[in-house]
Amino acid sequence: MSLAFDEYGRPFIIIREQEKKKRTKGLEAHKANILAAKTVARLMRTSLGPKGMDKMLVSPDGDVIVTNDGATILEKMEVQHQTARLLVELSKSQDNEIGDGTTGVVVLAGALLEQAQKLLDKGIHPLKIADGFERACDIATKRIESIQEEIDIQKNNNEFLKKCATTSLGSKVVSKCQDLMADIAVKAVLSVADLDRRDVNFDHIKVIAKTGGSLEDTTFVSGLIIDKDFSHPQMVKEVDDAKVLILTCPFEPPKPKTKHGLEIKSAEDYERLYQMEQNYFTDMVKRCKDSGANVVLCQWGFDDEANHLLMHHQLPAVRWVGGVEIELLAMATGARIVPRFEEITPEKLGKAGKIKEISFGASNDKVILIEDCAHSKAVTILIRGGSMTICDEAKRCLHDAICVVRNMIRNSNVVGGGGATELACSIAVQTAADQIEGIEQYAVRAFADALEEIPLALSENSGYNPIDYVSKIKQEQITEGNPFLGVDALGKGTTNMYEQGVFESAQSKRNQLELATQVVKMILKIDDVISPAEYD
Numbered sequence: 001m002s003l004a005f006d007e008y009g010r011p012f013i014i015i016r017e018q019e020k021k022k023r024t025k026g027l028e029a030h031k032a033n034i035l036a037a038k039t040v041a042r043l044m045r046t047s048l049g050p051k052g053m054d055k056m057l058v059s060p061d062g063d064v065i066v067t068n069d070g071a072t073i074l075e076k077m078e079v080q081h082q083t084a085r086l087l088v089e090l091s092k093s094q095d096n097e098i099g100d101g102t103t104g105v106v107v108l109a110g111a112l113l114e115q116a117q118k119l120l121d122k123g124i125h126p127l128k129i130a131d132g133f134e135r136a137c138d139i140a141t142k143r144i145e146s147i148q149e150e151i152d153i154q155k156n157n158n159e160f161l162k163k164c165a166t167t168s169l170g171s172k173v174v175s176k177c178q179d180l181m182a183d184i185a186v187k188a189v190l191s192v193a194d195l196d197r198r199d200v201n202f203d204h205i206k207v208i209a210k211t212g213g214s215l216e217d218t219t220f221v222s223g224l225i226i227d228k229d230f231s232h233p234q235m236v237k238e239v240d241d242a243k244v245l246i247l248t249c250p251f252e253p254p255k256p257k258t259k260h261g262l263e264i265k266s267a268e269d270y271e272r273l274y275q276m277e278q279n280y281f282t283d284m285v286k287r288c289k290d291s292g293a294n295v296v297l298c299q300w301g302f303d304d305e306a307n308h309l310l311m312h313h314q315l316p317a318v319r320w321v322g323g324v325e326i327e328l329l330a331m332a333t334g335a336r337i338v339p340r341f342e343e344i345t346p347e348k349l350g351k352a353g354k355i356k357e358i359s360f361g362a363s364n365d366k367v368i369l370i371e372d373c374a375h376s377k378a379v380t381i382l383i384r385g386g387s388m389t390i391c392d393e394a395k396r397c398l399h400d401a402i403c404v405v406r407n408m409i410r411n412s413n414v415v416g417g418g419g420a421t422e423l424a425c426s427i428a429v430q431t432a433a434d435q436i437e438g439i440e441q442y443a444v445r446a447f448a449d450a451l452e453e454i455p456l457a458l459s460e461n462s463g464y465n466p467i468d469y470v471s472k473i474k475q476e477q478i479t480e481g482n483p484f485l486g487v488d489a490l491g492k493g494t495t496n497m498y499e500q501g502v503f504e505s506a507q508s509k510r511n512q513l514e515l516a517t518q519v520v521k522m523i524l525k526i527d528d529v530i531s532p533a534e535y536d
């Protein structure tokens with residue numbers, strides 16, 4: 001596409017290979033865009049909330065993913081339509097910024113688009129709608145600020161952090177053991193958090209999954225885990241107060257670098273060669289022992305001979321440790337990586353409180369735990385689950401819960417979950433709409449209706465009659481003036497989310513509103529779509 005000027009200097013657009021392009025303009029473009037985006041959003045509606053359904057996605061090569069996480073569903077759906085892709089991006093940005101609320105944000109954007117379409121049908125200009133939505137979003141975020149409650153995250157043994165993590169986990173596959181998972185998420189984040197700076201370094205939280213066992217066997221380790229075992233079955237399985245030697249050279253006698261032959265003509269020659277090799281091995285093991293090391297981690301393999309000698313000298317060792325893990329271990333334990341046996345010195349050893357090998361069930365799978373490392377607060381979560389599909393989903397769920405706890409540390413304002421906040425905002429926007437003059441008031445009112453979509457979807461997914469249920473709690477919110485009344489999705493007998501302990505981060509809610517409004521505004525401002533014809 002290029003811009004050209006006619007003889008009077010007026011600009012016009014030349015579309016290259018015109019016949020191969022497809023062009024949708026004006027109202028038609030608006031409607032087509034809205035329809036595509038709405039279709040994607042409608043798909044996510046049934047996944048919202050604790051009673052939401054999961055989606056099964058099959059990749060072209062047959063891999064199966066079962067998930068409830070909005071961002072993952074949209075990413076794996078491989079949406080082609082250009083406008084619908086904007087919603088995929090929307091959920092991704094919520095995931096990057098906040099980490100949770102990825103389904104909610106798309107459902108909200110879908111509801112806004114639905115309302116926008118009605119307004120377009122009434123003949124209201126898209127820009128007026130966009131402006132009205134922006135104004136309404138401002139009112140809603142202000143309402144969130146007025147109803148949010150700052151909590152003391154450390155009170156009652158981090159009670160609120162656990163509640164927020166539990167709310168996030170409640171809608172996922174792992175809800176069966178949500179308390180355990182929430183506990184683990186809180187522990188993991190608090191162990192690496194810098195509470196003064198209100199900062200959390202995610203690099204220090206490692207999540208690994210091992211199939212076998214059940215979700216309840218998921219454990220938290222304050223240290224690192226490497227997916228290896230000690231090189232000899234008879235080595236000691238547990239070392240307290242470990243002094244770790246990290247080697248990047250193999251436990252083998254040096255090999256000549258150039259090609260040449262070695263002739264052995266007599267039994268004595270062979271005996272001498274064997275002895276020499278033995279001396280090498282003994283020397284290597286002695287150097288390790290002399291440095292004071294009581295565990296050796298090696299990036300390479302060792303000869304059986306060396307393995308035997310190490311066992312014989314009570315020096316437990318691990319071989320074939322990956323390069324990345326070597327670096328992590330070196331950082332965590334404060335060890336210096338040693339590339340040659342001649343360079344081993346006591347100062348180069350790292351320290352850890354305990355190193356032990358653990359095995360799982362009958363599968364004989366083993367891992368090595370390195371706990372209480374001297375130099376780092378790194379922690380690991382070991383997820384167990386019946387199959388890789390469950391482990392993968394549990395990993396995604398934990399990621400969400402960890403993000404929620406991190407957000408709470410950064411900003412400890414909470415609002416009610418279960419659609420209570422959206423309903424409170426909707427009421428505020430509706431009241432404000434009455435004061436607004438002009439056409440914009442229609443858009444503002446439509447925004448209020450769209451906000452109700454979240455409690456509606458939640459109650460529908462929970463098996464209530466949505467309109468009936470939501471109008472009831474809306475009435476209660478207005479008469480009682482309590483913005484914590486929401487959908488009792490789990491049938492606990494109260495609509496008060498404060499009593500149920502269903503909390504969400506205020507920042508996450510604000511972010512959802514702002515991001516959804518931004519994308520809807522963007523879609524509304526598109527009035528011309530030029531795309532290659534084969535895209536349809």
Ligand code: ADP
Pocket residue numbers: 047048049050052068069070100101102103104105167168170171172416417418419454458487488489490502504
């Ligand atoms: P998202 O990916 O957007 O986090 P979820 O499927 O996790 O979507 O659903 C989150 C919604 O479910 C939020 O609106 C939250 O308030 C609500 N929710 C979570 N737990 C409960 C609960 N126990 N009762 C009522 N609503 C809940």
